[in-house]
Amino acid sequence: PLASLGYHQCRWNYNDQEDVKSVDQGFDQHDIPYDFIWLDIEHADGKRYFTWDPHKFPQPKEMLQGLMDKRRKMVAIVDPHIRVDSGYKIHNEITSKDFYVKNKDGRNYEGWCWPGNSGYPDFTKPEMRAWWASMFAYDQYEGSMENLFTWNDMNEPSVFNGPEVTMHKDALHGKWEHRDIHNIYGLYVQMATAEGQTQRSGGVERPFxxxxxxxxxxxxxxxxxxxxxxxxxxxxxxxxPMCLSLGLVGVSFCGADVGGFFKNPSTELLVRWYQTGAYQPFFRAHAHLDTTRREPWLFGPENTALIREVIRQRYALLPYWYQLLYQAHKTGMPVMRPLWVDYPKDTATFT
Incomplete structure (x- = not known):
């Protein structure tokens, strides 16, 4: 979708609906364009995905409608570790359909992640992916609207108490051991989620x-x-080089957290990061829970002006970005590319 090539504002976490509203207004007050505001894991009720914290986000539709009135969008995180909790609809349905990854002894594999003790859906099963996709329907994902999109994180899959912080290699996906399918787990999670977004609109909307x-x-x-x-x-x-490498293997729509996720950037580093990130395909600022706030207008009027200017440059070039992504879709030609891709006969570019 064209809007996804705009600027994305994220942190772990925007605290509540009021916080979202105030950040959204900040962009208007400082005349900085943006398209997406993001919510990390704290937006959900006790890290139960597909839900909203009833105290912090009591009226998600009202919040989404406020964004929609300005033609803006939101992304909320939906991770593939599911809190083991008999009061949680998603867990109960996965259990009743027997869709969890298994231990060798046939019991559900469980590991520790953000919600605590968690089960891991077996995304290698087509029927599990179809069920997961159906959960994005507006009548299933309460409080969701057509301007709510999705972020799949921790889908390596992350298991805090597992070997190498992931699933045991002999955990079973049907007859397959995890060691054989580890690298495609994340692909299947994103596939099922994207399918859900397409389906919820009757095939009309493009997913993000x-x-x-x-x-x-x-x-x-x-x-x-x-x-x-x-x-x-x-x-x-x-x-x-990370984004260049990804483009060369066909994954063109990539970016890095602007400003750096961990630690607090100096003002100069933050401004330079905006100036770099605006020329990478996916353009999102993101920050860790323990970092100080760093919305683009918090570093003095001079720096606000520099960041505003480069974000506006990004928007001025949107038709060009859109064309490049279209060409990547049609031909696989990377969007962000090393010089030698365009000048293969000029050996000076090889270094």
Missing amino acids: VLTRAFFAGSQRYGAVWTGDNAAEWDHLKISI
Whole structure:
């Protein structure tokens, strides 16, 4: 979707509906364009995905409607670890349909993640993916509207108490051991989520799903980002070869967290990161729970003006970005590319 090529504003976490409203108004007050505001894991009721915290986000539709009135959108996180809790509809349905990954002994595999003890849906099962997709229907995902999109994080899959912080290699997906399908788990999560967004609109709307784990073919289902970076100059620098490499293997819609996820960037680093991120395909600012707030207008009028200018440059070039993404879709030609792709006969570009 064209809007997904605009600017995205995210942090872990915008605290509540009032916070969302105030950040949204901040962009208007400072005359900075943006298209998407994002909610991380704290928006859900006790980290139960497909729900809203009743105290912080009591009226999600009202919040989404306020954004829609300005033609803006929201992304909420939906991760593939499901809180083991008999009072939680999603867990009960997955259990009753027997869709969880299994241990060798046939019991459901369980591991520790954000909600605590969690089950992991078996996304290798087509029927599980179809059920997951159906959960994005407006009558299933309460409080969702057509301007709510999705972020799949932790889909490596992350298991805090597992070996190498992931699933045991002998956990079973049907007859397949996890060691054989680990790298495609994230692809299947994003595939099912994108399918859900397409279905909820009767096939009319194009989905937008950001994923952290991906595989060959993930480019068909949405965007990827380079994961948890830090507010360091080296991390800004390496975002460029990372996105170039991803483009070369067909995954063109990529970006890095602007400003760095961990730590607090210096003002100069933040401004430079905006100036770099505005020329990478996926353009999102994001920050860790423990960092100080860093909306683009919090660093003095001079720096606000520099950030405003580069975000506006991004918007001025949107038709060009859109054309490049279309060409990537048709031919696989990377959007962000090393010089040698365009000048293969000029050996000076090879270094």
